[in-house]
Structures are given as C-alpha cells and as structure tokens.
Amino acid sequence: MSTVNRQWLLKRRPAGHLNEGDFEYREAPIPSDDLKPGEILVRNVGFLCAPTMRNWMDPPSKSLYPSIPLGQPIMAPGVARVTASQADGIKAGDRVLGLSSWQDYAVLSGGGLRRPTLIPDGIDFLEGIGRYGLNPMTAYFGLLDVGAAVSGETLVVSGAAGSTGSTAAQIGKIKGMKVIGIAGGKSKCAWLTNECGIDAAIDYKSEDVAARIAQLCPAGIDVFYDNVGGEILQAAIDNMAPKGRIVLCGQIASYDTAETAEGLRNMMRLIYGSIRMQGFLCGNYADRFNEAVNNLKAWTAAGKINYREDLRTGFENLPKSFSALFDGSNAGTLLVQIDDSAKETR
Amino acid sequence: MSTVNRQWLLKRRPAGHLNEGDFEYREAPIPSDDLKPGEILVRNVGFLCAPTMRNWMDPPSKSLYPSIPLGQPIMAPGVARVTASQADGIKAGDRVLGLSSWQDYAVLSGGGLRRPTLIPDGIDFLEGIGRYGLNPMTAYFGLLDVGAAVSGETLVVSGAAGSTGSTAAQIGKIKGMKVIGIAGGKSKCAWLTNECGIDAAIDYKSEDVAARIAQLCPAGIDVFYDNVGGEILQAAIDNMAPKGRIVLCGQIASYDTAETAEGLRNMMRLIYGSIRMQGFLCGNYADRFNEAVNNLKAWTAAGKINYREDLRTGFENLPKSFSALFDGSNAGTLLVQIDDSAKETR
Numbered sequence: 001m002s003t004v005n006r007q008w009l010l011k012r013r014p015a016g017h018l019n020e021g022d023f024e025y026r027e028a029p030i031p032s033d034d035l036k037p038g039e040i041l042v043r044n045v046g047f048l049c050a051p052t053m054r055n056w057m058d059p060p061s062k063s064l065y066p067s068i069p070l071g072q073p074i075m076a077p078g079v080a081r082v083t084a085s086q087a088d089g090i091k092a093g094d095r096v097l098g099l100s101s102w103q104d105y106a107v108l109s110g111g112g113l114r115r116p117t118l119i120p121d122g123i124d125f126l127e128g129i130g131r132y133g134l135n136p137m138t139a140y141f142g143l144l145d146v147g148a149a150v151s152g153e154t155l156v157v158s159g160a161a162g163s164t165g166s167t168a169a170q171i172g173k174i175k176g177m178k179v180i181g182i183a184g185g186k187s188k189c190a191w192l193t194n195e196c197g198i199d200a201a202i203d204y205k206s207e208d209v210a211a212r213i214a215q216l217c218p219a220g221i222d223v224f225y226d227n228v229g230g231e232i233l234q235a236a237i238d239n240m241a242p243k244g245r246i247v248l249c250g251q252i253a254s255y256d257t258a259e260t261a262e263g264l265r266n267m268m269r270l271i272y273g274s275i276r277m278q279g280f281l282c283g284n285y286a287d288r289f290n291e292a293v294n295n296l297k298a299w300t301a302a303g304k305i306n307y308r309e310d311l312r313t314g315f316e317n318l319p320k321s322f323s324a325l326f327d328g329s330n331a332g333t334l335l336v337q338i339d340d341s342a343k344e345t346r
Numbered sequence: 347m348s349t350v351n352r353q354w355l356l357k358r359r360p361a362g363h364l365n366e367g368d369f370e371y372r373e374a375p376i377p378s379d380d381l382k383p384g385e386i387l388v389r390n391v392g393f394l395c396a397p398t399m400r401n402w403m404d405p406p407s408k409s410l411y412p413s414i415p416l417g418q419p420i421m422a423p424g425v426a427r428v429t430a431s432q433a434d435g436i437k438a439g440d441r442v443l444g445l446s447s448w449q450d451y452a453v454l455s456g457g458g459l460r461r462p463t464l465i466p467d468g469i470d471f472l473e474g475i476g477r478y479g480l481n482p483m484t485a486y487f488g489l490l491d492v493g494a495a496v497s498g499e500t501l502v503v504s505g506a507a508g509s510t511g512s513t514a515a516q517i518g519k520i521k522g523m524k525v526i527g528i529a530g531g532k533s534k535c536a537w538l539t540n541e542c543g544i545d546a547a548i549d550y551k552s553e554d555v556a557a558r559i560a561q562l563c564p565a566g567i568d569v570f571y572d573n574v575g576g577e578i579l580q581a582a583i584d585n586m587a588p589k590g591r592i593v594l595c596g597q598i599a600s601y602d603t604a605e606t607a608e609g610l611r612n613m614m615r616l617i618y619g620s621i622r623m624q625g626f627l628c629g630n631y632a633d634r635f636n637e638a639v640n641n642l643k644a645w646t647a648a649g650k651i652n653y654r655e656d657l658r659t660g661f662e663n664l665p666k667s668f669s670a671l672f673d674g675s676n677a678g679t680l681l682v683q684i685d686d687s688a689k690e691t692r
Contacts (some may be wrong), residue, residue, distance in 0.1 A: 055614065062584040064618035229613055238408040248617050263609020267575055268401060270625035271594050272410035277623040279616035 005030045008102035008318050010068045014057050016258035018326060022057070023074070023319040030105050033084035038110040040087050042080035044100050045125045045342050048134060049322045049334040050077055054255040073101035074318075077134050079125040080106070080116075081341065087115075095119040095346070097128050097289075102318050104338070117289055123297075125342045130333045131300065131307050137292040138249060138282040139167035139225075144175075146280045147223040147247040151176030154217050156236060159227030159252060160201065161188035163333035167296075168225045168249075169198050170305050177223075180216050182209060182232060184328070196306045210235035220244065228253045230261040237266050240275045248279040256326040308332025351376045354448035354664050356414045360403050362604035364672060368403070369420070369665040376451050379430035384456040386433050388426035390446050391471045391688050394480060395668045395680040396423055400601040419447035420664070423480050425471040426452070426462075427687065433461075441465040441692070443474050443635075448664050450684070463635055469643075471688045476679045477646065477653050478639045484595060484628040485513035485571075486638040490521070492626045493569040493593040497522035500563050502582060505573030505598060506547065507534035509679035513642075514571045514595075515544050516651050523569075526562050528555060528578060530674070542652045556581035566590065574599045576607040583612050586621045594625040602672040654678025 004027040011024035033041050052065070056075055060067040068075050078100035085091050087110030098116030100106045108116055119128035127133070142164075143149050155172040159165040160181025169192065172179040179198040183189050189201035202212045213221065213235055220241025226233050229251030236246065254261050270277065285292070299305045310330045312321040315338040324330040350373040357370040379387050398411070402421055406413040414421050424446035431437050433456030444462030446452045454462055465474035473479070488510075489495050501518040505511040506527025515538065518525040525544040529535050535547035548558045559567065559581055566587025572579050575597030582592065600607045616623065631638070645651045656676045658667040661684040670676040 061614075063612055063614035064588065065614060233613070242410065248613055250617070251613050260611070263611045264613070265606070265609045266409055267579070267594055267597050267610070267625070268407075268409035268411060270623065271596070272625070272627065274624075274626045274630055276625075277616070278620075279613070279618070279622075280620050281618065284620055 003030065004028065005103050005105045006315050007073045007104075008315075009071055010057055010074055012070065013059055014054075014256075017256055018054070018057075018319075018323045020319060025316070028103070031107050035084060035086040035107065037086050039085075040082055040090055040096070040108045040110055040116060041084040042082050042096065042098075042100065042106055042108060042116075043339065044078050044080045044104060044106060045339040046079050046129055046335055046337045047100070047102065047318070048077040048129045049325055049336060050134070051250060051252045051255055051325050053322070054326070073103045073106070075099060075101050077129065078106075079119060079129045079133075080108075086110075090116065090118070095125065095128070095344070097133065102315075104315070114283075115286065117286055120290060120293055121346045123293070124345045126309075126311065126335060126337065130309050130311075130335050132293045132296050133333075134282050135163040135333055136167040136296050136305075136307075137285070137289060139164045139171060140292040140296065141282060141285040141288070142247045142249050142280060143168045143171050143223070143225055145285070146278050147225060147245045149175055149177060149223050152178075153222035154178045154180070154219070154241070155223045155225065156180045156182065156213060156217065156221045157225040157227075158182045158232045158236070159250065160192055160198070161331075162227060164249060165225070165227050166192070166196055166308075167305065170196050171299075172223075172225075173197055174299060174304055180213070182228070191306075204232060210238060213239045217241075223247065225249060226251075230254060234262070234264055234266070237264065237269055240269060240273055242273045242275070244273060244275045246275065246277040248277060310334045311337060313337045349376065350374065351449055351451045352661050353419045353450075354661075355417055356403055356420055358416065359405055360400075360602075363602055364400070364403075364665075364669045366665060371662070374449070377453050381430060381432040381453065383432050385431075386428055386436055386442070386454045386456055386462060387430040388428050388442065388446065388452055388454060388462075389685065390424050390426045390450060390452060391685040392425050392475055392681055392683045393446070393448065393664070394423040394475045395671055395682065396480070397596060397598045397601055397671050399668070400672070419449045419452070421445060421447050423475065424452075425465060425475045425479075426454075432456075436462065436464070441471065441474070441690070443479065448661075450661070460629075461632065463632055466636060466639055467692045469639070470691045472655075472657065472681060472683065476655050476657075476681050478642050479679075480628050481509035481679055482513040482642050482651075482653075483631070483635060483638040485510045485517060486642065487628060487631040487634070488593045488595050488626060489514045489517050489569070489571055491631070492624050493571060493591045495521055495523060495569050498524075499568035500524045500526070500565065500587070501569045501571065502526045502528065502559060502563065502567045503571040503573075504528045504578045504582070505596065506538055506544070507677075508573060510595060511571070511573050512538070512542060512654075513651065516542050517645075518569075518571075519543055520645060520650055526559070528574070537652075537654075550578060556584060559585045563587075569593065571595060572597075576600060580608070580610055580612070583610065583615055586615060586619055588619045588621070590619060590621045592621065592623040594623060656680045657683060659683045
C-alpha cells in the first residue's frame with residue numbers, strides 16, 4: 001500500500017453538466033488511527049457511482065440532501081476494510097458498506113443513517129456494493145415496503161434499465177405483477193422485455209410516454225416506481241389508479257442540468273384517487289439489509305434477476321467513471337474498484 | 347310540500363369564476379318511487395356548499411373527480427329524509443347523509459363510496475351535515491389517520507379558518523401538537539389564535555408564507571394539512587421535517603380560476619426526508635363515521651372545538667349561496683337549508 005492518501009476533492013460546484021475541472025486530485029497524509037468514540041478508520045476498496053451524488057455537489061439547498069463542502073473529498077457509497085474502530089459492533093478487519101468518500105483512507109462516523117453496516121460473509125466487496133448492494137436493496141424496500149406492491153397489480157418503473165429500476169421491475173415480476181418499464185432507446189427496451197421478462201417497455205426517446213401508459217394500463221397504474229421525475233412523473237400522476245402508490249426513489253432528469261423542470265400538477269388526482277406519493281432512503285431499512293440480500297441471492301440463484309455491471313478500475317479514473325452516469329455511456333451498475341482486495345469474501 | 351321538483355341545473359361549464367348564467371332553474375315532476383334495486387328516493391333537507399363541487403362543474407379531466415353532465419342537477423353533499431328505498435339497510439323514514447343534488451327530490455344510488463350513511467339519532471339534519479358533518483369528519487380522518495398526527499409534533503394547516511381547516515387545527519391542539527394556521531386576513535388569523543387557541547397564524551395576504559413557516563417551525567413541519575395547494579403547498583414542501591406527512595385534502599387555490607398555478611417542485615426533499623404526500627376522501631372512512639361524530643360531540647361538549655356556521659336558507663338562493671365560497675364573503679361552514687324539517691333529530 002502507498003503511504004499517501006489519494007483523494008479526489010470537489011474543487012468547484014458544477015454548473016449544469018459535470019466537467020473535469022470540477023474535481024481536483026490531491027495526495028494527503030494517511031489519517032491517524034487516534035479516533036474519537038464512534039469513529040471508524042477504513043481503507044476503501046470500491047465505490048458505487050450513484051446518480052444522486054450529483055446532487056451532493058450542489059450548494060446547500062432546501063432539499064435535505066447533504067452538500068459536499070468545497071475542497072473536501074467527494075462523498076460516495078463505498079465498501080471498505082476497517083483498519084481501526086472506536087464504534088460499537090465494528091472492529092478492525094471487518095468489511096463494511098457505508099457512506100465513504102473518494103480517498104484511499106477515510107474516517108467514517110458510526111452514527112445514525114450513516115452508520116456503516118457489515119457486509120455479510122460469503123459475498124465479496126463488489127457484490128456487497130453492486131449485485132447485492134444499495135441499488136438493488138433500494139429497489140427491494142422501495143417496491144415492497146414503500147410501494148406495498150401486491151400480486152396482480154400494475155407496476156410502472158421509470159429509469160427501468162438502470163441499476164435500481166431493473167431490479168424493481170424484476171422483483172415486480174417475481175411478485176406476480178404486470179410490469180411496464182420506461183427507458184431510453186431501443187436497446188435498453190429490448191433488454192427489459194427480452195432478458196428481464198417484463199411485459200412491455202416504453203422508449204421515452206421515441207414514444208409519447210403518457211399516451212403509451214394510458215394504452216398499456218387501461219385501469220391505471222397501481223404502483224409507480226420513479227427514478228426520473230419531471231415529465232415522466234407527471235405522465236404517471238395523470239394515469240394513477242385509485243389507491244395507487246408513487247414511490248419516489250430518484251429524480252435523475254434534473255440532477256445534471258442547470259435547467260429547472262416543469263413543476264408537477266394535478267394534485268387533485270392524488271386527492272380523488274386517495275393516492276400516496278412517498279419518498280424514502282434505503283438507509284431507513286438498515287436493520288433489514290440482511291433480509292434483502294438473502295432474498296436477492298435466492299432470486300439470483302434461481303435465475304430470476306438479470307444484473308448488469310459496469311465495473312471500472314483505478315482511483316485516478318473516478319471523476320471520469322462517475323460522469324458516465326450522465327452521458328449515457330454506461331450500462332448497468334457503475335462500480336469503481338480501487339483496491340486489489342475487492343474479491344475477498346470475508 | 348310542493349308537487350313539483352325544483353332543480354338547479356348546470357347550464358354551462360364555468361369559465362374561470364362562477365357566474366349566475368352557469369346555472370339554470372327548472373321545475374320537474376317528482377321522481378317515481380318505482381326504484382331499481384339499490385336505489386333510494388329522498389327528499390332533500392339541506393346541502394353543504396363544499397369547495398370541491400366547483401371541480402365537478404369542469405369538463406371530465408384526468409383528475410378522477412366526477413363531472414356533472416350539462417343540463418343535470420348540481421351534485422352536492424346533502425342531508426335528506428328517505429321516502430322510499432330499495433337499498434339494504436336503509437328504509438323509508440330514515441335520515442341520511444350522502445351525495446345528493448340540488449333538487450327537492452333525488453334518487454340516490456346505494457353503492458360504493460356514494461352509499462348514503464344514516465345520520466346518528468340525537469343530532470339534527472343541520473348538525474349532520476355541518477357541525478358533525480363531512481368537513482369536520484374529513485379533518486378528523488385526514489389529520490389522525492392520513493397524517494398520523496402525534497403529540498408534540500408541529501402541525502401546519504392551510505385554509506385554517508375554513509370549515510375543515512379549523513377543525514383539523516383544533517384537533518391538533520387537542521392531541522397536543524404545536525399548531526400553526528395559514529389563513530387570509532387579520533380577522534381570520536385573530537379568530538384562530540384567540541378563539542381556537544392555536545399557537546400562531548400566518549396571514550397569507552400580508553405575510554411571506556415560506557419565511558414565516560421557516561421562522562415558526564425551526565425543526566420543520568411534521569404534518570402539513572393542505573386545503574389550498576399551489577404556492578402554499580410549495581412553501582410547506584420546502585419546509586417539511588424528515589418523516590413528515592403532507593395530507594392532501596383540497597386545492598382551493600386553483601378551483602375557481604381559469605389560470606394554471608405553478609407546478610410543484612423539490613421532490614428531492616420528499617425523497618431525502620422520507621416524506622409522504624397522501625390524498626384521501628372522507629368517504630374512505632364511512633365505516634368509522636360514528637367514531638368521528640362521537641369524538642367531535644365529546645370535544646364540542648368540553649368546549650374544545652370552535653365552530654362557525656354560515657347558514658343560508660332558500661332553494662332559490664343555492665347558486666348565489668355557493669358562490670360565497672369563492673368571493674371571501676362567507677365565514678364558517680356554508681349550509682343551505684331548503685326544508686323546514688332541518689331541526690328534526692330522528
């Protein structure tokens with residue numbers, strides 16, 4: 001291991017689309033293991049590139065998400081090996097999943113929603129952040145708990161070819177729902193219907209989403225799992241069935257742009273339809289992560305969950321790899337491995 | 347009783363604000379008591395002027411609310427005496443609360459959400475539609491069930507001086523919440539703080555609602571009970587506390603206008619705050635109306651619920667009376683009595 005702590009810092013707030021100049025590389029000393037109570041020192045192994053991290057690069061706002069301070073390492077979900085711990089229930093040598101940052105070594109806080117969780121034995125670091133990581137767990141809790149999905153209902157998923165969306169769509173099929181996915185482009189739509197086995201896909205790049213939803217869901221949408229927001233969310237609101245549930249998972253349409261999307265209308269449909277719109281974070285369910293992983297493993301073993309991973313390597317490539325989320329060049333869960341121990345399973 | 351059935355019909359769809367010419371008076375024959383299974387013939391005694399009826403006068407839309415056909419009597423919540431019944435559980439002579447229409451006699455369907463409910467013995471017709479009627483019951487179920495209000499939390503109510511809003515605000519106080527009301531004008535605000543005993547009132551006509559909410563709710567809003575929509579709902583969204591609940595009860599800001607309000611933004615706050623926005627109808631709780639009436643009676647007897655009624659009389663005045671909802675000239679629950687039996691309690 002190097003004796004320096006490589007870091008990618010937020011140099012400036014992105015104006016619209018991400019730019020190389022928004023990030024700055026630095027080499028700092030490795031943090032001391034003289035920790036405060038509750039703190040954990042980790043050696044990062046890999047990171048998930050999550051679209052919502054783009055929000056964290058914006059200035060503090062009314063939206064309750066964290067804002068990375070200028071000059072500080074980029075916050076990111078990551079998997080890591082604990083090198084020292086002053087937190088209850090976590091010891092040196094443990095493997096953890098948590099909110100880390102783009103550097104070799106990081107001091108994590110053990111408290112609240114940001115408390116790291118242990119990666120179950122038997123899955124490697126990359127599986128812990130990818131195949132069985134935050135995105136599929138988000139889909140699991142979002143669809144089944146927040147969405148209260150029930151067999152026989154109609155599920156529509158936006159961002160359906162993405163990491164979270166494709167898992168939500170496939171869990172919907174496992175649960176006996178009629179599933180329609182919304183994605184961008186013929187190839188993603190074909191993957192959803194041919195490989196993932198959902199009932200229909202809507203290509204928002206070439207089709208009228210609202211018209212197609214109305215056509216494919218004549219009795220309305222029972223559960224709308226939304227990763228996108230904006231016009232696509234509006235089309236869903238206008239087509240929700242009575243007692244329907246809108247699961248607010250993401251709003252990627254508005255993350256990497258300086259433009260403001262049209263605001264949402266037709267709250268009267270929510271009233272007259274007794275429709276629920278609910279935001280959530282995967283971390284709310286940290287005490288049930290093992291349940292989600294166990295179910296995802298079983299469904300994967302049974303060949304019921306298609307999973308695509310876009311694994312990249314190299315600390316030096318972090319900003320470029322992350323940017324692929326927004327230029328359409330990635331396919332599947334975007335991971336960046338920065339350490340050779342990534343395949344260790346305990 | 348007259349031998350004719352007086353009716354107020356929807357003559358044309360209102361364009362923006364209501365206009366006398368939108369309504370047409372007609373005298374029709376009294377309907378036959380040769381009913382189909384499930385039907386009920388009633389003699390109407392009084393009507394509630396509910397703001398949402400303004401929506402029903404619009405053309406069919408994506409909003410799931412009913413649209414009154416042109417040339418048909420205006421649909422309205424009403425109390426009535428049953429004169430003939432082919433519906434299970436309802437017999438001639440019963441007193442009912444239900445979705446009726448602006449005419450002396452009406453045939454009601456007994457099915458679904460529109461199934462009339464019996465008015466409990468001991469309260470008169472006007473109490474059945476007013477003091478213990480749909481608006482206070484809406485407030486009861488909206489705050490306690492949809493809003494899942496808990497002692498010690500902060501409640502903000504829009505349209506707080508209205509019939510539903512003032513009850514929601516006062517139930518909030520009964521349940522031990524900190525309660526802030528939003529209303530239009532000094533006099534309504536003074537009534538809320540001085541007579542209804544809520545903690546603070548915001549006058550949206552003279553104050554910056556978002557700034558005042560931020561000031562009065564430094565830890566955010568736990569429950570927002572919304573009767574108004576539009577900018578005021580936006581101000582609440584931007585100030586919701588984590589795990590907060592938005593109760594969508596009405597959107598009166600946009601009912602009687604041809605203008606389209608700004609759409610809602612900042613769904614990211616709903617996501618990062620794990621915030622729920624839920625629409626509902628009072629009719630969802632029809633099997634618990636007696637519970638609501640009993641609690642409202644007990645709180646009223648204990649002097650804990652201030653109630654203001656704007657009782658008008660005369661079938662001929664129905665359109666004019668209803669219009670008072672939208673020109674600011676009414677204060678309290680707006681009822682129109684059309685029959686002298688209104689004070690009968692069984």
